[in-house]
Amino acid sequence: MTLTFATALWGGFAIVVALVGIYLFRTRSQPRTVGSLLLWAEQRRPSEGGRWLQQPQMPLLLALEILIVVLVALAAASPRGVAPGQALPLLVILDDSFSMRAGEPDSPRAQAIRAVEAELAAHPGYQVRLIVAGGRAEFLGETCRAVAQLRALWPLWKCGSPAGDLDLGVALARETREHSARLLVITDRAPADPPADGRLQWWAFGRPLDNLAIVNGGRTMFGAKDRFFVEIANLSSQPVRVAGRAETPVGRDFSLDIGAFDTRREVFDLESATAPVRVRLPADALPIDNEMILVAPQQRQVKTAVRLGGGPLHQLTERALEATGLVMAATGPAELLVRTTSEAPPAPGQWVWEFAAASDAEPFLGPFAIDRTSPLAEGLSLGGVVWGAPASGTLRGVPVLLLANTPLVTEERLAQGARRFQARYDPRQSNFHNTPNWPILFWNLVRWRQSLLPGPAQPNLRLGMEARLQAVPGVPDLRVRTPEGETVPVRSNGEVAVFLPTGPGLHTVENGPATSTFAVNCLARGESDLTRGASGRWGDWTRSEAFRQESLDLGWAFLLPGALLLGLHLFLISVAGAGGPRV
Template sequence: MSFAFPLAFIGLLAAPALTAIYWLRSRSRKRTVSSLMLWMDQRQLKEGGLLIDRLQTPLLLLLELLSILLLVLAAAGPMVRAGTAAAPLVVVLDDSFSMLAGGKSSPRHRGEESVRSEIRAGGYSAIRLVLAGTAPQILGEAAEGGSRMNALFDHWKCYSPSANLEEAITFAFALGGDRCRVLVVTDHAPAAEQIDERLEWRAFGRRDDNVGFVTATRTDRDGQDRCLLEIANLSDRQSQTDLVVEAANTGGFREIKRSRLNLSPNGTERIVLTLAHGAGEIRARLGDDALKIDNEVMLAPEREQGVRVELAMNNEALRDLVQKAFEAIPSAEMVSSAPDLVVTDEAASDVRPGSWILRFITDQPAESFIGPFVIDRNNQIAEGLSLDGVIWGAGKSPESTGALLIMAGNIPLLTATDRADGAREIRFSFRPEMSTLQRTPAWPVLMWNILNWRASEMPGVSPCNLKLGSDAKIKLAFGTTAVSVREPSGSSRELISADRIITFNADEPGVYEVTAGTARYSFAANAVRKEESDLRQTTSGNWGSLFALNGLEQEQRSITWIFILLLLIVLACHLALVSRDLSAGRSAALT
């Protein structure tokens, strides 16, 4: 046993003082009287005095001395060894993709063997595994050997674009409690402030040169499908590698480009490819090296979302203004049936379910407004829109329905209402003969934003090409609530959404296939992160120890509560004896 506050033993000096109080007693002179009948208390006083007498009431004295002893022991903070056999273990596993460097001798494989050996050694009350990716994730509780531990390690895939070890270690200590031990398995050395007395850091990295993709994007704009590939030489010497670009066709891929790249030390090379119209998935590959995951990227078609627009307008002047504005937008397709957006100036019109309506209000008493204009900047319809110096002719009624997007004072100019079929109706109060809006840059900006708003709400996946670990947003058609996502590994996930939007985290590199009712979509995720592809900072070594603790409070457990409990029992006995003596004194006085 040890004590956290040994200076508390100074309190034992109270014991001799208490003994002296019981030793020194008052002695009365002897007097002879004729009778004792007038005396209130005939007993000898025992409250103390200046003369030495034999000890009286020894049981009370012993109880009070024992109370002092227990109080001092409790104040000293008694500690006993907790015993390492009962400590829980939390293993933090680096889940970044640099852990895959080296193939079968990668830090991931060697780290797994090290953790298995630690678990087989035993001596822990519980063992938990935590993945350190962009955010910590609990894998579960491991057991020595068996299928359960194998299943947990199967989830350690090392596909994360980064490893937030500091957050994962903090999470591990909170998960394990005050006496837990934390074992970190990674491929790089720790920062000095990350070494804790209860933490052991094991690194299994190996410094190496690497060439890999650090950027891979694909765009489809103005009718041209382009790919941008950026390859980095993450070494201090000249490197060469082969680049092969392939396009998907029936039954596989066909080669469309092959080149030999000569990369300067720490240099990069950018390659832009213009693809044929309607090209499918693109695969680009580099030669093998230490890290394979960044040697291949897949790019799904990034189609520009077109919007089918139908004009159903009676006002010829207004129709001409709207038609010219939409025809100048490449993503707008003017149609006469099955539109995505119907533009009308009629008070009521029948449209197919799911079609948006842009309704111009021109039949109300109107006046010209020069501002101030109030614009809802949280809505994408206001992006890049300025109404300074604009004269807007519109109805002067303050009544409105739906969300207010643009107002002139308290007069609604542009509002939006959600319909029961999941579509929207945009009400545009506008009188062109009383306005200059159509002759300012604000007019095409407004039409462009309305069209883009409609395009952003159309079913599909965005973005179609993203970095590993990022989220893809799947927008469902009205009436569709469930989707099936087939991952690159071949497994499938069934997802359900009530608001027609599903956010899916792409935690595995490759192409994902989405089935939403009768619709089919695809998107791709790639391991492109320069910091993870750079293997020059990786290293091997051990820092800290699971059992080499310096802090006393970390190694021992407080038993102060035991002494406090005993003290309360002793004080209760003391109180019982004192109460008994007082009762006996009162009885004697009455008799």
């Protein structure tokens, strides 16, 4: 039973106090013997009030009057109840951020699980649907009507996201269920604005805690060595000295003095440019942000071959490719092949740059048009450039560089990751190769090709980022082995697969004969800051119009006995007034 207007009980309490006071402070007349009534102007009735506390004269009537007032006050409080077994939809929005694991084993997540199970056990009519709110919001499992069904879904609530977008979860809940559904937000922080619409309750199970966290890090090539850095934040109100350890091929201990809510950076040089690096901090309330793994940046060489039959164009192309520092001579199938125009299609996954015949070329100063959305065009500037090419004709693919309406460079995307680029260029009537644009063009080509070699596009990711995995040509199926040992199959679109890690650590990618690794790190200062933790409950489902529609009005259960007691009270008064016994 729920009292929707509980303030009415205060009015009933005030009436009872006043009623008891009247009975307790009433005075009674006492007989006195006087000589004569001659001097009395008139006879007055005894006063019914006074200042002296005396025993009540009518205890039975007093008890009846108190009961009547209590029953009327309860009826005025608008008691309402839900019929046993009545179906009530309940959508629970779960904060999936990693701060929900702070203070394990008695973490906010563990407390929330116990509270939701107790709520379902107390209201058997609930039809519970879980929504996980991390970087995105999604439903978790099917509708639950028993605690046992909920317990089967709790392991899927991992609390591994760098942020919990609760607003997105609430929006999903409001859009997918009827207006009468109850919404329950589970988190570890207080709401910015307490809910007031009557449909939403906000339960927080956090508490303020101090925490040391790794909030940033990176690894790059620095000459012949690698260099990496780590940033550590002191998320507490007191300065601390941090003693950490960097596990390179040779372990290194370090110590940092960090002020309250301050951040310090430490930089390290590495002798080995291949082994992963681990940085660890001492254990605290939130272990997930105490470790960082950095995989060596991959500078993979592109296997290239130039088949232009000698001549000036052959030499210019070879020098431009070698200047990138990102290529190596192909001893087998080339990943990037430069040749003259041929009808032979590229091999699966192979990129081919073809120079078309330009026997009738003429020198042109423009006007040139460049597709700036193409990676090939980055940094190109054709002002003052002379380009020798035929004045008309067509090339295969989408134009990247045009002379008026005549294509000069085109791109054609083929099946299984293969691409064909065609260009018309006569170096004898051009100065393009004598400008910085020539090496820039081939740098863009090689760097683009390198970025799409099989394996992860980035070796080190933040938790919450998607891993883009380039597939081996002709092998669209990949497998990702997580730090927990679980193998997750991933299907590519023929070229690229997208995988969303659910936790930090070292991940291994298997794609046919190729194997590669990438690291995921928990670097989110906002979630690592546990000083904003709070506990409490906000919101009231009984204030919504939906609650009035789904519940029963129980006021009659108090008004009916109150009316019967009022009739008995009037009967007793009438009996006493007719000369009967006092009650």
